[in-house]
Amino acid sequence: MILRLAVLGLLAFMTLPTVVVIAVSFNPTAILSFPPAGLSLRWYANALTYPQFQRAAVNSLMVTGGAVLLALPIGTAAALALERGRLRAPGAWATVLLSPLVVPGVAAGLGFLIVAAFLGLLQSRVVLIAAHVALVLPFVVRSVWVSVTNLDPALERAAASLGATPWRVFRRVTLPLLRPGLFAALLFAVVVSVNEFVVSLFISTRVNEILPVAMFTYVVNYTDPTIAALSTLFIVATFLVVWAIDRVVDLSAVFLHHR
């Protein structure tokens, strides 16, 4: 009985923020109050037509898309090198690649800001994309790495003995067998990049800011439920993405027991 209550309490604790945000988003009044006073979609209309949000959504798409497209091949190459390559200090390389996980966002953000200012790239998306690549790389490397360790080197030797050039071996054997890891990496990279806030805040201007930063700026200036509506859309979109990927590959197989 006590155990059941504890489980229910934990469930409530974990879902409450989401529930509150969703409920508030339908509130017809202009204050962020709970419980809502009625039902309305006016804040959804407001969120979707607010020009700065539209601009930020495009920025998010470009930054996340660019970062993921760069991070996947880089991370895959890194994972293969860490497992297979004859690196002199694989431990040191792994630490460098995974370090963005432990470096505080504020420190990283400041670093990227200084670099961006130095290069005169404060208005462009280039530094944002670079920062996001660095931030999602640990997740990509880890996910692909697990698939690489599960890959029997005899398979690649077999392919070579059958006459496949190194590139053909990679295309026909290595890459298809890394698929589960690559999908997990893709999912992680998208989620991490789309939700990234701290570092992006440092290097964003009105021109290139991404959605989380735009939402934060909005909250600082206005206190109506528009932001709750946008958050709800965000949650729904994330759910759809995870669900869609789960339809393609069995995510529980990727996360729970690798092969």
Next chain:
Amino acid sequence: MARAVVELRGCTHDYGALRAVDRVDLTVHEGELLSLLGPSGCGKTTTLNLIAGFLEPTAGRIVIDGEDVTHRPAHERDLGMVFQSYALFPHMSVFDNVAFGLCERRVPKAEIAPRVRDALGLVRLEGRERERPAHLSGGMQQRVALARALVYRPRVLLLDEPLAALDKKLREEMRGELREIQRSVSITTIFVTHDQAEALGLSDRIAVMDRGRVEQIGPPREIYERPTTRFVADFIGASSILRGHATTADEVRIGDRLLRVAGPRAFAPGSEVEVAIRPERVQLATAQRDNVLEGRIVRLSYQGALTEVTTEVAGGQRLLAFVTEPAPAPLATGQTVRLHLPPDAFTVL
């Protein structure tokens, strides 16, 4: 003599400070099945990997079909290989696995399907083209691996302990089948194994390896009956090795008994020597005969068709004898028996 297809000339391979293969010279002739036999760590798999092109020798040359391929990568050597784990591509159907080598050789599409079908027919796996390897039994996976390695008619077939992962009964079946297939396509084959029964039953010739060197090479019967080194005598079958004093060129004294030894190698009279004898050549002596040792039975192990009799002869040396059942007389531990050792059964080490 048949044409040499694979030649190793003084091949050496070092893993760091460890010398895995040590100046190996080896010639494999057209159509023959040569086994590399030895305990784990003897360098047989490294030797195979050198031939396959997965490793480059530290020193020495590898010649295939008269061409020096020492520095040629694996995919340009045109060999077929079957791996211990089979190494079938799990994301491809049986058909695509077998077709892999043909696709890489740019064989026209129309030609691929019939050739894959023929190869699967050769290993008696017709009708399984669409299945995934994981859905097949170990024995079937083995056949797919063999079909995949044979379908493009490679110059040489390399087999890396291909039967080791199968259970005993299946292994014996596959052994016979492997030999038939190898004969029917008459492909030059190099077979790596640690199982002497496999090597003896399958091979045209066996190269026994130990610590990176080829100890002895020859037909199975020669390897078994005339081992030239102590290692080969010990590793192949069960040999008893007896130490004694050579009195003349063909006589050795063990304890107070004189034994005559008829072999290709003579003794240096007056020296301490070692001779080896196979347990199945040792006979229980019934009537008085020459070349007899007296031994006290220390262990009896009944095996059905025969009994392994371990005896202790003069000087505490052990002598093993296989007595075919039913035994001529009941045997018991502690009992003293007379053992006849035919002069021509000895190998001088």
